[in-house]
Amino acid sequence: MKIAVLPGDGIGPEIVAQAVRVLEVLRTEGLKIEIEAAPLGGAAYDQYGAPYPEFTRKICRAADAVLLGAVGGPQYDTLDRPLRPERGLLGIRKDLGLFANLRPAVLFPELANGSTLKPEVISGLDIMIIRDLTGDIHFGEPRGMRTNDRGEREAFNTMIYTEPEIRRIAHVAFGIAMKRDKKLCSVDKANVLEVSEFWKEIFTDVAREYPQVQLSHMYVDNAAMQLVRNPKQFDVMVTTNLFGDILSDEASMLTGSIGMLASASLNESKKGLYEPSHGSAPDIAGKNVANPLATILSVAMMMRYTFNNIEAADRIENAVKKVLEKGFRTGDIFEPGMQKLSCSGMGNQVVAAL
Amino acid sequence: MKIAVLPGDGIGPEIVAQAVRVLEVLRTEGLKIEIEAAPLGGAAYDQYGAPYPEFTRKICRAADAVLLGAVGGPQYDTLDRPLRPERGLLGIRKDLGLFANLRPAVLFPELANGSTLKPEVISGLDIMIIRDLTGDIHFGEPRGMRTNDRGEREAFNTMIYTEPEIRRIAHVAFGIAMKRDKKLCSVDKANVLEVSEFWKEIFTDVAREYPQVQLSHMYVDNAAMQLVRNPKQFDVMVTTNLFGDILSDEASMLTGSIGMLASASLNESKKGLYEPSHGSAPDIAGKNVANPLATILSVAMMMRYTFNNIEAADRIENAVKKVLEKGFRTGDIFEPGMQKLSCSGMGNQVVAAL
Ligand SMILES: CC(C)[C@H](C(=O)O)[C@@H](O)C(=O)O
Ligand SMILES: CC(C)[C@H](C(=O)O)[C@@H](O)C(=O)O
Numbered sequence: 001m002k003i004a005v006l007p008g009d010g011i012g013p014e015i016v017a018q019a020v021r022v023l024e025v026l027r028t029e030g031l032k033i034e035i036e037a038a039p040l041g042g043a044a045y046d047q048y049g050a051p052y053p054e055f056t057r058k059i060c061r062a063a064d065a066v067l068l069g070a071v072g073g074p075q076y077d078t079l080d081r082p083l084r085p086e087r088g089l090l091g092i093r094k095d096l097g098l099f100a101n102l103r104p105a106v107l108f109p110e111l112a113n114g115s116t117l118k119p120e121v122i123s124g125l126d127i128m129i130i131r132d133l134t135g136d137i138h139f140g141e142p143r144g145m146r147t148n149d150r151g152e153r154e155a156f157n158t159m160i161y162t163e164p165e166i167r168r169i170a171h172v173a174f175g176i177a178m179k180r181d182k183k184l185c186s187v188d189k190a191n192v193l194e195v196s197e198f199w200k201e202i203f204t205d206v207a208r209e210y211p212q213v214q215l216s217h218m219y220v221d222n223a224a225m226q227l228v229r230n231p232k233q234f235d236v237m238v239t240t241n242l243f244g245d246i247l248s249d250e251a252s253m254l255t256g257s258i259g260m261l262a263s264a265s266l267n268e269s270k271k272g273l274y275e276p277s278h279g280s281a282p283d284i285a286g287k288n289v290a291n292p293l294a295t296i297l298s299v300a301m302m303m304r305y306t307f308n309n310i311e312a313a314d315r316i317e318n319a320v321k322k323v324l325e326k327g328f329r330t331g332d333i334f335e336p337g338m339q340k341l342s343c344s345g346m347g348n349q350v351v352a353a354l
Numbered sequence: 355m356k357i358a359v360l361p362g363d364g365i366g367p368e369i370v371a372q373a374v375r376v377l378e379v380l381r382t383e384g385l386k387i388e389i390e391a392a393p394l395g396g397a398a399y400d401q402y403g404a405p406y407p408e409f410t411r412k413i414c415r416a417a418d419a420v421l422l423g424a425v426g427g428p429q430y431d432t433l434d435r436p437l438r439p440e441r442g443l444l445g446i447r448k449d450l451g452l453f454a455n456l457r458p459a460v461l462f463p464e465l466a467n468g469s470t471l472k473p474e475v476i477s478g479l480d481i482m483i484i485r486d487l488t489g490d491i492h493f494g495e496p497r498g499m500r501t502n503d504r505g506e507r508e509a510f511n512t513m514i515y516t517e518p519e520i521r522r523i524a525h526v527a528f529g530i531a532m533k534r535d536k537k538l539c540s541v542d543k544a545n546v547l548e549v550s551e552f553w554k555e556i557f558t559d560v561a562r563e564y565p566q567v568q569l570s571h572m573y574v575d576n577a578a579m580q581l582v583r584n585p586k587q588f589d590v591m592v593t594t595n596l597f598g599d600i601l602s603d604e605a606s607m608l609t610g611s612i613g614m615l616a617s618a619s620l621n622e623s624k625k626g627l628y629e630p631s632h633g634s635a636p637d638i639a640g641k642n643v644a645n646p647l648a649t650i651l652s653v654a655m656m657m658r659y660t661f662n663n664i665e666a667a668d669r670i671e672n673a674v675k676k677v678l679e680k681g682f683r684t685g686d687i688f689e690p691g692m693q694k695l696s697c698s699g700m701g702n703q704v705v706a707a708l
Binding site for chain 2: 081084086090116117118121137138140143144145148150152153154155156157158159160161162163164189191192193194195197198199220221222224225227228229230242243245246247249250252253254256258
């Protein structure tokens with residue numbers, strides 16, 4: 001298991017350090033794990049002048065899986081667009097062909113109070129959002145600024161999907177739906193966009209290969225409402241890059257504990273980049289108070305999806321559950337009566353539970 | 355006051371009928387109100403073969419304001435794209451230049467229980483979302499399907515904004531912020547899209563003319579989260595057509611009573627189209643159980659924004675408040691202990707309260 005570790009910016013290094021301890025436990029027990037570290041985002045810009053430099057690219061290409069902390073920070077906001085941390089993220093996604101983003105929005109029963117939604121609305125919440133990550137308006141050409149015929153300045157981007165792009169994400173989505181409740185909701189804006197109409201057409205076609213899966217279609221504005229109104233109606237959702245960006249973040253916030261949510265971004269050969277769903281939280285960086293659990297759970301996803309080591313994945317997830325059951329909490333998920341731990345303190349507990 | 359009334363589809367005719375009664379009360383008291391009815395959407399297709407036919411266009415163009423019920427229904431889903439009900443909506447918006455969509459998300463204190471969010475998160479919620487309605491990917495060209503160089507089918511749309519389009523919606527947004535808490539949050543995706551970068555640049559420029567307004571910028575994915583996490587942080591939000599479609603629907607659902615939310619779509623000379631934020635609800639159409647209050651509150655917005663008749667606007671809004679205080683409810687906002695009314699029964703109560 002060749003694993004590239006990219007701590008990134010902000011709280012990235014702290015949370016990744018705890019996740020690496022989990023990998024080390026697995027290694028001690030006999031898993032053949034090789035770790036190589038490299039910078040991404042602002043850290044990479046500081047060191048190499050680019051957010052996804054050749055040094056990092058080489059290590060990531062050679063690896064079977066990548067573990068990322070988070071990228072971004074206010075000190076990089078004024079850089080030229082191609083140098084900004086998020087360009088590193090877009091760069092690695094495209095470079096490794098990480099087209100399938102898996103974003104679970106799962107409520108840990110112990111943390112239900114942290115949600116702004118009523119307990120009955122979210123208890124048992126378990127949604128898997130699948131977002132295409134290498135197509136759409138994020139990468140679409142042409143794009144830019146220009147002056148039009150009327151002499152006005154204008155800016156434009158292109159939303160675009162090819163048939164193969166839609167087919168491959170459809171197969172991932174149906175495949176995951178098959179392993180869950182066999183209910184797949186595809187989200188689009190087909191009442192306005194040709195891209196969405198095409199998306200819907202291809203999904204309807206692919207559906208014939210998965211007769212057991214019940215496919216439904218929903219407009220993105222309605223999906224944004226339904227996630228608030230009755231999120232438990234969803235099992236697996238699948239959508240485009242831009243809509244997925246918005247809906248997966250909305251869904252993760254329903255749980256009230258985004259510090260617990262992992263994500264995977266896979267390519268066609270199951271190579272994957274694994275990262276917490278939360279960001280780099282520059283305001284608390286370096287204080288050893290961040291929640292490392294989403295990053296640790298990202299390692300579990302890595303074991304499950306890239307290495308097909310279900311046992312290791314289950315063990316890590318169970319260790320996290322046990323730690324929560326025991327009442328250990330970092331600041332972001334703390335409630336009176338619980339025991340507040342630092343980032344590394346939480347790492348200790350997970351290692352102990354393992 | 356020349357008012358075009360477009361009942362539309364589904365529950366449209368029922369709810370509009372109650373709002374027209376409110377207009378009639380105002381007329382009896384001396385306001386010079388002229389009403390002309392015309393079909394839009396599916397109803398227009400049935401009668402004239404087009405969702406925004408010449409007949410309707412003429413009446414709307416001649417009017418000072420338009421009152422719309424809602425459009426759409428399953429029987430129209432298989433029509434060719436240009437004939438579908440939503441094309442009527444896009445058509446009238448473009449034809450009348452209704453670029454500024456005002457979508458209040460306001461919680462009526464009596465209805466707090468209806469929300470899926472905890473009372474403390476939403477009590478006192480009062481957000482005004484301003485959405486550009488005639489630019490962006492809804493209308494952007496080029497758009498369509500084609501076969502690319504690699505022989506693959508692909509579909510594409512264009513997200514585009516010109517400087518004048520951004521400036522005029524910015525002025526509307528700052529103007530409204532000036533009349534409220536002077537806090538304006540502009541939502542974009544400037545870390546990825548050139549369109550957003552341009553949007554942000556123009557907003558920052560226009561901000562100099564409104565030094566009293568505190569302008570902030572937020573990415574759309576974060577905005578979708580923050581609306582769930584802490585919606586009361588927002589006063590006025592402004593964004594593009596596509597993002598506004600998603601966020602305004604999400605925000606309206608936070609209140610749990612979308613049947614109470616009105617909207618306005620204004621052009622440069624304050625001519626406006628007024629409609630409830632909810633849809634045509636085909637499942638309950640014709641049963642006289644729909645909630646007419648959002649449509650009635652749309653008349654209040656019409657008085658306020660097009661006719662600058664603040665007194666009439668306040669009176670209508672107060673009548674609705676009084677009716678709620680008295681415990682009258684339609685089915686969608688019903689709770690045990692309250693008195694359940696039909697659509698027309700609710701109309702009776704509002705007329706009485708007026
Ligand atoms: C930082 C940005 C490029 C990125 C995206 O929009 O894809 C982020 O929002 C995400 O969801 O990972
Ligand atoms: C029906 C559709 C064209 C429309 C839109 O996206 O503008 C609707 O969702 C709305 O928000 O009014």
